[in-house]
Amino acid sequence: MAPIDNPHPPVEVLGPEGVGRIVDAAFRLIEEAGLEFRSARALSILKANGADVDEATQMVRMGRDVVKHFAGLAPARIPLHARNPERDTFLGGNRINFNTVGSPPNISDLEGGRRPGSYKDLCDLVKLNHALGVIHLAGGSVVEPLDLPVVSRHLDNAYALLRYTDRPIMVRTVSAFRAEDAIEMVAIARGRDRETLCGECSLGTSFNVNSPRRVDEELLDGLMCFAENGQMVAITPFTLAGAMSPVTVAGALVQQTAEALAVIAFSQMVKAGAPVMFGGFTSNVDMKSGAPAFGTPEYVRATLAGGEIARHFKLPYRSSNVNASNVVDAQSTYESAMSLYAVIMGHANLVHHGLGWLEGGLTASVEKTVVDAEMIRAWAASLEPLDLSDDALAVDAIKGVVPGGHFFGEAHTLARYETAFYQPMISDWRNFKAWEEDGARTATERAHILAKRLLENYEAPPMDVAVNEALKDFMARRKRELAVEAA
Amino acid sequence: MAPIDNPHPPVEVLGPEGVGRIVDAAFRLIEEAGLEFRSARALSILKANGADVDEATQMVRMGRDVVKHFAGLAPARIPLHARNPERDTFLGGNRINFNTVGSPPNISDLEGGRRPGSYKDLCDLVKLNHALGVIHLAGGSVVEPLDLPVVSRHLDNAYALLRYTDRPIMVRTVSAFRAEDAIEMVAIARGRDRETLCGECSLGTSFNVNSPRRVDEELLDGLMCFAENGQMVAITPFTLAGAMSPVTVAGALVQQTAEALAVIAFSQMVKAGAPVMFGGFTSNVDMKSGAPAFGTPEYVRATLAGGEIARHFKLPYRSSNVNASNVVDAQSTYESAMSLYAVIMGHANLVHHGLGWLEGGLTASVEKTVVDAEMIRAWAASLEPLDLSDDALAVDAIKGVVPGGHFFGEAHTLARYETAFYQPMISDWRNFKAWEEDGARTATERAHILAKRLLENYEAPPMDVAVNEALKDFMARRKRELAVEAA
Numbered sequence: 018m019a020p021i022d023n024p025h026p027p028v029e030v031l032g033p034e035g036v037g038r039i040v041d042a043a044f045r046l047i048e049e050a051g052l053e054f055r056s057a058r059a060l061s062i063l064k065a066n067g068a069d070v071d072e073a074t075q076m077v078r079m080g081r082d083v084v085k086h087f088a089g090l091a092p093a094r095i096p097l098h099a100r101n102p103e104r105d106t107f108l109g110g111n112r113i114n115f116n117t118v119g120s121p122p123n124i125s126d127l128e129g130g131r132r133p134g135s136y137k138d139l140c141d142l143v144k145l146n147h148a149l150g151v152i153h154l155a156g157g158s159v160v161e162p163l164d165l166p167v168v169s170r171h172l173d174n175a176y177a178l179l180r181y182t183d184r185p186i187m188v189r190t191v192s193a194f195r196a197e198d199a200i201e202m203v204a205i206a207r208g209r210d211r212e213t214l215c216g217e218c219s220l221g222t223s224f225n226v227n228s229p230r231r232v233d234e235e236l237l238d239g240l241m242c243f244a245e246n247g248q249m250v251a252i253t254p255f256t257l258a259g260a261m262s263p264v265t266v267a268g269a270l271v272q273q274t275a276e277a278l279a280v281i282a283f284s285q286m287v288k289a290g291a292p293v294m295f296g297g298f299t300s301n302v303d304m305k306s307g308a309p310a311f312g313t314p315e316y317v318r319a320t321l322a323g324g325e326i327a328r329h330f331k332l333p334y335r336s337s338n339v340n341a342s343n344v345v346d347a348q349s350t351y352e353s354a355m356s357l358y359a360v361i362m363g364h365a366n367l368v369h370h371g372l373g374w375l376e377g378g379l380t381a382s383v384e385k386t387v388v389d390a391e392m393i394r395a396w397a398a399s400l401e402p403l404d405l406s407d408d409a410l411a412v413d414a415i416k417g418v419v420p421g422g423h424f425f426g427e428a429h430t431l432a433r434y435e436t437a438f439y440q441p442m443i444s445d446w447r448n449f450k451a452w453e454e455d456g457a458r459t460a461t462e463r464a465h466i467l468a469k470r471l472l473e474n475y476e477a478p479p480m481d482v483a484v485n486e487a488l489k490d491f492m493a494r495r496k497r498e499l500a501v502e503a504a
Numbered sequence: 505m506a507p508i509d510n511p512h513p514p515v516e517v518l519g520p521e522g523v524g525r526i527v528d529a530a531f532r533l534i535e536e537a538g539l540e541f542r543s544a545r546a547l548s549i550l551k552a553n554g555a556d557v558d559e560a561t562q563m564v565r566m567g568r569d570v571v572k573h574f575a576g577l578a579p580a581r582i583p584l585h586a587r588n589p590e591r592d593t594f595l596g597g598n599r600i601n602f603n604t605v606g607s608p609p610n611i612s613d614l615e616g617g618r619r620p621g622s623y624k625d626l627c628d629l630v631k632l633n634h635a636l637g638v639i640h641l642a643g644g645s646v647v648e649p650l651d652l653p654v655v656s657r658h659l660d661n662a663y664a665l666l667r668y669t670d671r672p673i674m675v676r677t678v679s680a681f682r683a684e685d686a687i688e689m690v691a692i693a694r695g696r697d698r699e700t701l702c703g704e705c706s707l708g709t710s711f712n713v714n715s716p717r718r719v720d721e722e723l724l725d726g727l728m729c730f731a732e733n734g735q736m737v738a739i740t741p742f743t744l745a746g747a748m749s750p751v752t753v754a755g756a757l758v759q760q761t762a763e764a765l766a767v768i769a770f771s772q773m774v775k776a777g778a779p780v781m782f783g784g785f786t787s788n789v790d791m792k793s794g795a796p797a798f799g800t801p802e803y804v805r806a807t808l809a810g811g812e813i814a815r816h817f818k819l820p821y822r823s824s825n826v827n828a829s830n831v832v833d834a835q836s837t838y839e840s841a842m843s844l845y846a847v848i849m850g851h852a853n854l855v856h857h858g859l860g861w862l863e864g865g866l867t868a869s870v871e872k873t874v875v876d877a878e879m880i881r882a883w884a885a886s887l888e889p890l891d892l893s894d895d896a897l898a899v900d901a902i903k904g905v906v907p908g909g910h911f912f913g914e915a916h917t918l919a920r921y922e923t924a925f926y927q928p929m930i931s932d933w934r935n936f937k938a939w940e941e942d943g944a945r946t947a948t949e950r951a952h953i954l955a956k957r958l959l960e961n962y963e964a965p966p967m968d969v970a971v972n973e974a975l976k977d978f979m980a981r982r983k984r985e986l987a988v989e990a991a
Contacts, residue, residue: 028512028849035892042897049899053907076907131936231907260910264917264924267890268898275902303933304921307912310933314885314926322890341931343939347875348931348947350834354841355882362515362849376936388834395842398801403754403809405522410529411755412536415762420540420563420718423747425794430751434791437751439801444828444835446790446797449618449863452830460835 018151020106021113021361021397027328028362030321036329039267039322043274044081051078052230052279056237059283066286079282087282087289093331095249095292097154098219100206101183101478106153108249108294108333108366115338115371115393116187117146118381119157119223125375126383127465134160134381136173141472142381143181146372148471149390149442154367156187157223160381169499171195172202172492179206179488183478187369190222190239190250198495200246205487206480214246218292221249223335223369225298226276228254228261244284244291251335251367252280253296257309258319260302266315266322269299273319274326281332294367295332297323300339309377311339312352317359324363336365338389341377345384345461349375353389361396387464391442398439443467505638507593508600508848508884514815515849517808523816526754526809530761531568538565539717539766543724546770553773566766574769580818582736582779584641585706587693588670588965593640595736595781595820595853602825602858602880603674604633605868606644606710612862613870614952621647621868623660628959629868630668633859635958636877636929641854643674644710647868656986658682659689659979666693666975670965674856677709677726677737685982687733692974693967701733705779708736710822710856712785713763715741715748731771731778738822738854739767740783744796745806747789753802753809756786760806761813768819781854782819784810787826796864798826799839804846811850823852825876828864832871832948836862840876848883874951878929885926930954 031039053075054060060077064070066087069078094109106114124138125131142159146152156178162170171189178186179202186203190196204214224240227233243250254276256262262269277295284293299319300311310316320336327334338360340352353374360368370378371393373386403409414429424430443463445452452458458466518526540562541547547564551557553574556565581596593601611625612618629646633639643665649657658676665673666689673690677683691701711727714720730737741763743749749756764782771780786806787798797803807823814821825847827839840861847855857865858880860873890896901916911917930950932939939945945953 025515030890031892035890038892038897042899045899046902050903227908229902229905229907229909229911259917259921259924260912263898263901263911263914264920265891265896265898267892267896268901268916271897271899272902301925304925306934308933308935310925310931313928314882314888317886318890341933342947343932343934343936344944344946345834346946346948347832347834347837347951350837351841351875351879351882351947352931354838354845354879355886358841358845377933379936388838392838392841395801395838399804399842401801403517403522403805404752405518405525405754409752409754410525410758411750411752412529412532412758414750414755415533415716415759416537418716420716421714422716424716424750425747427750429755430746433751434746437746438788438791438797441800444797444839445830446795446828446864447793447830448795449830449866457831459831459833460829460838461833464834 018394018397020153021400023111023113023361023364023400024402025362027324027364028321029325030318031325036325039270039274039326040329042271043278044084046271046275047079047084047279048081051076052232052276054232054237056234059237062286063283079279084278084282087285088278088330090285090289091281091293091332092290095218095333097185097249098207098217099183099185100179104184106185111364112366113361113368114153114366115151115368116154117152117156117159118370118373119187120161120189121379121381122161122163123380124160125380127462131380133163135164136162139174140177140181142373142386143177144475145383145386145468145471147182147478148475149387151372151390151393152184154187155182155184158189168503169496172198172495175199175202176488176492180480180485181477185219187221187223190243191235193238193242196239196242200248202488202491205491206484208484216247218247218249221251224250224252226254226280228256228276229272230276232280240284241287244287247292249292249294250284251294251296251369252277253298253335256299258299258301258315259304260307266319270319270322273297273299273323294335295327295330296335298337299323309341311341311377312356317355320359321363324365333366334364335367335369336360336363337370338368339370339374343376345375345382345388349385350388353392357392357396383468384461384464387443387468388460395439505881505884507640508887510598510600510848510851510887511889512849514811514851515808516812517805518812523812526757526761526813527816529758530765531571533758533762534566534571534766535568538563539719539763541719541724543721546724549773550770566769571765571769574772575765575817577772577776578768578780578819579777582705582820584672584736585694585704586670586672587666591671593672598851599853600848600855601640601853602638602855603641604639604643604646605857605860606674607648607676608866608868609648609650610867611647612867614949618867620650622651623649626661627664627668629860629873630664631962632870632873632955632958634669634965635962636874638859638877638880639671641674642669642671645676655990656983659685659982662686662689663975663979667967667972668964672706674708674710677730679722680725680729683726683729687735689975689978692978693971695971703734705734705736708738710738710740713741713767715743715763716759717763719767727771728774731774734779736779736781737771738781738783738856739764740785740822743786745786745788745802746791747794753806757806757809760784760786760810781822782814782817783822785824786810796828798828798864799843804842807846808850811852820853821851822854822856823847823850824857825855826857826861830863832862832869832875836872837875840879844879844883870955871948871951874930874955875947882926
């Protein structure tokens with residue numbers, strides 16, 4: 018799908034004064050309470066750059082001047098390179114990029130039901146996303162390939178993303194070696210040496226703060242590797258109001274802002290100008306069960322507010338298309354629809370978990386992937402400008418049809434009808450009788466049928482044979498090395 | 505539900521220049537081609553007020569000065585009175601009012617399937633809407649009571665709306681006698697004499713132009729009756745792009761604007777200051793089948809544009825929550841979600857067909873009524889301002905939880921958790937296992953269960969016994985009279 022540039026101003030729920038209140042409280046939190054950075058290397062970098070570090074507790078406090086200075090070094094716009102240059106995009110401004118769901122442990126489809134993810138499922142989901150053509154990035158692991166060894170499955174995952182799509186990719190970077198491997202593979206796929214690639218941001222990772230206020234060592238290792246190598250890190254606190262953050266949306270936003278800003282400032286201490294995003298994932302939990310809720314009114318306002326705060330700091334903004342339903346039904350759809358409204362009208366530059374997320378992120382759904390694609394395509398078409406040319410205004414065409422008549426056979430209609438309107442993929446607009454006689458299928462069932470057909474007809478985007486071989490060789494070598502290290 | 509006032513500026517797809525182009529083309533159409541008014545009485549009123557009337561063809565052309573003058577007499581804000589004064593509302597500004605679906609011939613629910621509507625179904629839908637508590641108005645016939653005589657079913661319908669809800673009502677006004685009867689019944693229900701009621705707008709009707717450019721006699725009779733008696737008419741051309749209007753959205757908008765403005769100008773010739781709305785119903789047809797499509801990208805932009813044009817003329821705006829699905833599934837939900845985005849962010853003051861519309865309006869669905877209620881409640885909560893008090897910012901609460909800890913047991917949480925978040929009616933946020941063991945129900949199935957429970961526990965809003973008797977006496981008398989006239 019073509020890039021989506023939102024022509025509308027973002028919807029604001031805070032306003033400048035509200036942003037000021039959230040930001041001031043967030044600074045107070047970083048100054049007075051701080052975050053725990055569980056990495057000796059990170060602590061030494063923080064200390065060397067003006068942070069107040071307590072090495073015994075690993076607690077880090079920073080004055081707002083330090084935070085503002087370093088956060089101000091991060092770029093407002095991140096060009097993002099794909100292995101197919103036609104798929105290059107950027108993160109910033111009013112550009113909205115959609116990515117696949119990332120890292121659910123389960124896969125689900127109408128035929129096979131809900132089951133643990135496998136590498137075949139992962140490959141099929143990547144192919145489905147490529148065939149649907151809606152994504153602007155691909156990855157995370159789309160679904161976790163639980164049948165592969167933990168130590169090396171990141172290699173297979175990166176290969177599937179690089180081989181079966183041609184978009185910029187995102188990967189998980191738990192530990193530096195995984196980040197390193199992904200960078201090497203993207204360099205091969207893009208035909209770049211390592212130094213060139215470091216100047217051309219070509220992959221990204223989602224970095225979660227272990228909220229409240231804890232930053233884990235393995236994640237910091239991955240972040241430092243990506244920052245040093247000029248690759249994108251979307252820094253996203255996991256602030257579910259009522260559980261890992263206060264029960265008030267404003268309080269969760271304060272914590273989200275403090276956690277994100279502190280880590281963003283740190284990233285710029287690692288390397289000034291490193292491409293990072295301000296990530297928002299604030300939602301609420303169901304206070305009866307403790308279960309996370311998504312696509313709620315709290316999620317909508319937190320997502321819109323997150324965009325305002327990101328723009329205040331001139332940082333690209335990452336958000337998500339999420340729901341908490343267990344099945345692809347009206348709930349999964351209305352919760353996703355509210356999420357999509359918030360991310361699009363909040364000018365999220367990266368919509369992670371854009372297609373296929375189900376069950377609060379525990380499942381990647383084949384049918385939900387298709388339904389999300391339909392919803393995103395419709396949103397994108399809704400953002401296109403209206404043609405207001407004389408020809409489109411059609412005064413003469415209207416005058417040419419008698420009162421009570423119709424436009425079906427008119428020249429103005431015949432010249433345009435084939436391309437006049439949005440063409441859906443799974444919407445069924447036939448009358449009830451025709452629909453019923455054809456099996457009375459729901460949209461979810463039609464999504465299943467479409468997914469099967471797309472997979473059957475899937476064609477991989479072209480890749481040079483030598484590049485493919487080089488990727489496979491790299492994987493084989495690294496698998497041997499990792500097996501030795503693990504043994 | 506409390507009134508919904510949208511704090512966000514409306515989303516605009518035309519802008520002032522685009523509005524100018526549509527409006528200029530619409531004026532040209534009224535000046536050069538005109539509309540067919542199929543009523544001798546209407547033609548004489550039009551002629552007496554400066555319109556160019558061709559009595560042989562019933563074609564009416566008007567200069568833009570005449571149209572502007574008369575349209576300018578219509579009020580920008582229409583106070584609307586309910587039989588329960590707590591339900592009074594108004595049409596205008598940033599107030600968004602939701603109404604039930606109006607006049608589908610079929611009813612559908614999971615148990616009974618799809619079938620022709622009956623008076624019992626109509627009463628049940630009115631009761632369900634009252635119990636859900638989301639509507640700000642009630643009516644149209646919600647579902648057509650096909651088991652009642654055509655000539656008098658408007659009486660039963662008005663009675664059901666007045667007895668089983670306490671909101672302002674909308675009725676169908678095909679022919680003056682139906683409009684008259686509804687006005688009399690509302691006067692009884694509100695305990696007002698006819699003259700007082702004429703000064704207190706208490707009911708409305710949806711008036712469709714028989715597009716293209718034809719205005720039917722029986723509808724004009726109803727409109728003139730309502731205008732003379734100070735009751736609201738939402739003037740809504742039926743401009744499906746590609747069928748009853750040009751295949752371009754801009755062309756359909758030109759025609760919609762011309763048709764609505766011409767009839768609005770006429771309404772003010774009948775009575776200056778008569779409460780009327782600028783209605784938009786522009787969508788597109790599926791050019792393969794000719795079937796109407798709703799909730800499409802074309803619908804979204806036409807709906808947002810309609811709001812801009814209505815505001816240009818300082819007229820309250822009517823739109824709809826519509827979809828073209830045959831079943832309460834993901835399609836009905838994403839098409840409705842796009843419609844809701846457009847009507848809410850386009851500042852529609854009246855959302856007719858707000859709850860329960862299915863199958864392009866051919867069916868009133870029990871489960872869709874509940875799903876729509878859930879979606880509208882979530883939207884309303886999303887429009888509420890965020891609490892940004894020091895207490896809500898919760899800096900001390902955050903400082904009080906250790907890194908990696910949680911907020912479940914904190915005093916700040918315990919003091920607020922019961923009312924902190926939006927409480928859904930049918931969303932199921934439990935984990936997959938709990939949901940599966942409890943029957944693995946979809947949201948549509950849960951909506952069915954909730955609808956049954958609400959109907960079982962339904963309590964009618966209080967009504968004075970004498971008022972109820974007076975309504976029944978009026979109906980009985982009118983039924984006798986209408987039977988005699990029909991014989």
